[in-house]
Amino acid sequence: MAEKHFKYVVLGGGVAAGYAAREFAKQGVKPGELAIISKEAVAPYERPALSKAYLFPEGAARLPGFHVCVGSGGERLPPEWYAEKGIELILNTEIVKADLASKTLTSASGASFKYDILIIATGSTVIRLSDFGVQGADSKNIFYLREIDDADKLVEAIKAKKNGKAVIVGGGYIGLELSAVMKINNFDVTMVYPEPWCMPRLFTAGIAAFYEGYYAKKGVKIIKGTVAVGFDSDANGEAVKLKDGRVLDADIVVVGVGGRPLTKLFKGQVEEEKGGIKTDGFFRTNVPDVYAVGDVATFPMKLYNEMRRVEHVDHARKSAEQAVKAIKASEEGKTIDEYDYLPYFYSRSFDLSWQFYGDNVGDTVLFGDSDPASPKPKFGSYWIKDGKIVGAFLESGTPDENKAIAKVARIQTPVESLDQLTKEGLTFACKI
Ligand code: FAD
Incomplete structure (x- = not known):
């Protein structure tokens, strides 16, 4: 199998990768120096669109419309942009082995990629109900949302089950955004979550009362204080069994119960903290020439004097830019200021x-x-x-x-x- 060598490799082709590429281009990168390796089939895009405009019944967002960096008001970088800059986009390529000692990545098809400097930007994966052994949780009527392929499957199901019933499992970002968009698609929507109110990690009871009331006004039903414990599917759809004994009919079930950072490839090779890859304020890991950015990085949050991991798009963008600036500065023997991040989260629905x-x-x-x-x-x-x-x-x-x-x-x-x-x-x- 062929082996390729690059000066810089970004592993992952999501939000952070796209913003890193733009920063490399700004700072100056020669053709052939930078590669982005992604298991997705498309160039980096603004992931938050998948749970919002991508699922609209009319005027839906589609690529190339939401490639990075439009989400922060920047220039859109379609695949041609990477080609013009000589940045290699290696798509449909899953890395299954990372050997940080020999600076080698190996793909599922056996291809090898060598790097001088690696930026880990593998993001997160969804937590699945089957991870908890929930009965029937591998049914084809149950959907998750992380990548564009997942969103395409959901779009097909929405079309096929027109005006049907949707059960949304989880009351976080994804649950709230998906419930709204399924309602906009004219589905009969029921949300189910175990907590006393939605988005409990951020919302106070007072904030949540507004959103729950607003969703109810829009016709979304909310069942709190219980969880889905099993699914029975037949030709008519899904029976969602709740712990409190109730059973809900659904044509489509969407599960949004959280994510897990994709650090598996590096276990035992790099220092971890709080579930992520530990970095300093320049996103350097403890392994020389290896950086980690976005969802996978646990970094010093200077403002609060604490190590934190942040699973939000604004940090993915800014951490990627910081890492590239730090790489470029160190090559020139210069220094830059440490990352000084103010957490920023947002959501939109209805x-x-x-x-x-x-x-x-x-x-x-x-x-x-x-x-x-x-x-x-x-x-x-x-x-x-x-x-x-x-x-x-x-x-x-x-x-x-x-x-x-x-x-x-x-x-x-x-x-x-x-x-x-x-x-x-x-x-x-x-x-x-
Ligand atoms: P990602 O964007 O997830 O990119 C990771 C990339 O790595 C993917 O392309 C993946 O395929 C690739 N990859 C992983 N492992 C491998 C491997 N082994 N080999 C090759 N490629 C690999 N945040 C907000 O602040 N506001 C929002 O409204 C919001 N909405 C969201 C809606 C959805 C549906 C989702 C899923 C997330 C949302 N987020 C939101 C969170 C935000 O999108 C993430 O925090 C952000 O995308 C993280 O960027 P990242 O580059 O670290 O990871």
Whole structure:
């Protein structure tokens, strides 16, 4: 089998890989120096589109429309862009063995790739119900969503089961976005999750009450406090058995119960922490010439003086850029500033759109109009720790308002009274 050698290899062809390629091009990369190896069949794209516009019944997003870097307002990089720059896109290629000592990657078909510098950008994979041994969980009516192939399968099922019934298992990002988009596709939608409210890792009870009320208003049914324990499929679809004894009929089941970083290839070869590959503030691992970015990296979050792993698109983009800048700087004997990241998450569903910045710890205040029955609800929340705002959430903010909440979370504005903060609400952030 042929062996290829590159100065730089990015392993993984997702969000981080695309933003890394753009940064390499900006910093200067010669034709043939950089390769991106991906098991996906397409050039890097903005993954968040898959649970949103990709599934719309009309005007759906399709490639090449959402290749990186359009998600952050940047230039779109179609496959031709890589060809023009002499960046090799090695697609449909799964790496099954990584030997960091000999700097060699081996693909499922036996091809070898050697590198001088490796950036690990393998992202995450979905957690499957079959991983927990849930009975019948390998049925063809059960869908997961991570890659474009998964989204295409779901699109086909939506077409085939027109106006059918959907059960969405999980109340996180994917559960909320998928429930909305299935409803927009005119499905009868039921969400099932075990927690007392949706998105419990981020939302307070007050924030969640708005979304649950809004979804109910849109006709989405929500069953909380129980889980799916088994599935029986026949020609008519799926019977979803819940732990509390109820049984739900479904044509389509979509499961969104979390992800797991893809670090398996490197086990025992690189230091890990908190489930990810441990890096410094330049995304260098403990192995010389090996970097890790995006979902797989556990890095020092300078702002909170703590090692963290972040599974969000904004960090995937920025960590990739930081790693490439660090690589290029070290080649020139220069240094760059350490990564200083302010966590930023967002989601969109129906006509709603929220943003969150900072850390969701400490006391909380809810402000604004969070009545799901309001014609134009607009509300937010602050998290306050040690007398300072550390986190801020806003639904339906303007770009300037979102900038304002990001600023208070970044500078950790001191707060004198929680009552005052509740009363002032968004005005507090906007006047800083
Ligand atoms: P990925 O983008 O997942 O890329 C990893 C790549 O590596 C993939 O191409 C994969 O095929 C490839 N790969 C893995 N293993 C191998 C191997 N062995 N050989 C070859 N290739 C391999 N975040 C937000 O902040 N907001 C959102 O609204 C949002 N929506 C999302 C919606 C969906 C449906 C999903 C799945 C995620 C969403 N996210 C969102 C999270 C965000 O997309 C991820 O955090 C981001 O994509 C991580 O980037 P990454 O480059 O680390 O990994």
